[in-house]
Amino acid sequence: MRTATAIIKDAKGPFLDEVVLDYDHRHRRRIVLTGEKGHVFLLDLGEVPDLRDGDGIVLAGGEVVLVRAAPESLMEVHAHDAVHLARIAWHVGNRHLAAEIGDHSIRIRVDHVIAHMVEGLGGHVHKIEAPFNPEGGAYGGAAPAHAHPHGHGHHHDHSHDHG
Numbered sequence: 001m002r003t004a005t006a007i008i009k010d011a012k013g014p015f016l017d018e019v020v021l022d023y024d025h026r027h028r029r030r031i032v033l034t035g036e037k038g039h040v041f042l043l044d045l046g047e048v049p050d051l052r053d054g055d056g057i058v059l060a061g062g063e064v065v066l067v068r069a070a071p072e073s074l075m076e077v078h079a080h081d082a083v084h085l086a087r088i089a090w091h092v093g094n095r096h097l098a099a100e101i102g103d104h105s106i107r108i109r110v111d112h113v114i115a116h117m118v119e120g121l122g123g124h125v126h127k128i129e130a131p132f133n134p135e136g137g138a139y140g141g142a143a144p145a146h147a148h149p150h151g152h153g154h155h156h157d158h159s160h161d162h163g
Contacts, residue, residue, distance in 0.1 A: 002041040004042065008055060015056070016037075017038075017039040018068055020069075021033075029045045030045070033057075039065065073110045074130055074132055077118050078104065085106065089106055092118075
């Protein structure tokens with residue numbers, strides 16, 4: 001099986017093949033992938049990548065496989081104005097959810113509990129199918145791939161003002 005050990009940001013062709021990957025599969029360090037034309041290879045990186053639509057995976061021998069972001073079920077959140085959207089974004093971030101921030105919206109994965117929260121805050125939720133490209137972490141790297149409940153069975157260094 002062929003191996004890939006390097007990534008090219010904003011790759012230019014020609015391309016041997018392309019892989020269409022959802023957000024989770026674009027953030028895997030080691031995984032067997034199959035391209036749209038049937039090329040099978042092992043992605044074997046030293047660190048978890050932040051693969052984006054248009055990046056290239058370099059195979060041993062120098063050939064490049066194009067990365068395409070697959071459409072996913074998302075919620076697009078809208079608000080009355082920028083301050084209202086920022087307030088909703090704060091609540092989404094306080095739950096450690098991966099979020100894609102746009103000019104006038106926030107995209108997050110479909111979650112009926114979060115949709116109810118957003119609507120309770122006066123926001124509007126629309127379900128869409130689109131590639132998901134959430135913000136990277138504050139200290140570099142990919143955004144968290146999943147949320148955790150806020151019952152706090154763990155410790156982290158930030159306060160939660162619930163008053």
